Amino acid sequence: MLELETEVRRATTADAQALSGLSATLFPLGCPANTKPEDLAEYIRRELTTERFRAFLEDHRHVILAASVSNKLAGYAFIARVSAPPHMQLSAGLELRKFYIDAAYHGRGVANALMKEVLAIAANEREGALWLSVFSGNERAISFYKKWGFRIAGTQDFVVGADCQQDYLMQRGPATNTKDNQQCK
16 A cells, blocks of 8 residues: 655644544454443543543643644554553553554554654653553554564553453563563453
C-alpha cells in the first residue's frame, strides 16, 4: 500500500473531543472479542471522555501526539511521565499509555511516523527507556511493537468492567529483571 503523508504534532486542548471520539471507536478493537459490551461502554464512559483528555493535555506529565492525514485525525500516541509498575523493576520513566491508529490508516505508514516521534521524545528523556502494556491477544499490536524494539518484560492484569484481561508489559530500553503481577482470578 502507498504510504500517506502524515503530520505528527503535539495535541492541544482543542483536540480533546476528537481524541476522545477516536479512542471510543478504537478501544474495543484492542480488547478480547468476548468482552461484554456493557463493560466496554462503562470503561469508555469513565476513561475516554473529552474532559479526561483535556485534563491530560493540561498536565505537564503527559504528552499526546496527534497524527493527521489531510487534516483528519488518523491516530495518536499518549505518553505519560510515570514510573513502570514496581514488579517490573525497570528504569523506564515513560509509559506509552495509548497508541491508536484508525483502521482506515493501517499499513499506510501512519503508525511508523507516529512511533518515530514517540521514540524521539523518549530519546530526550529517561535514557530512552519506554514501557507499555498491551492485551496479550492483540497479535497485530504486539508484532508492531516488537518491530520497533520492544520486548515482553512481564504481565499484568487489566480490568474492563467485570472483565479481567491479561496484558503483556513491554519495554524498549535498558533491561532489568521483571516478574508477573497477576491479581485477577
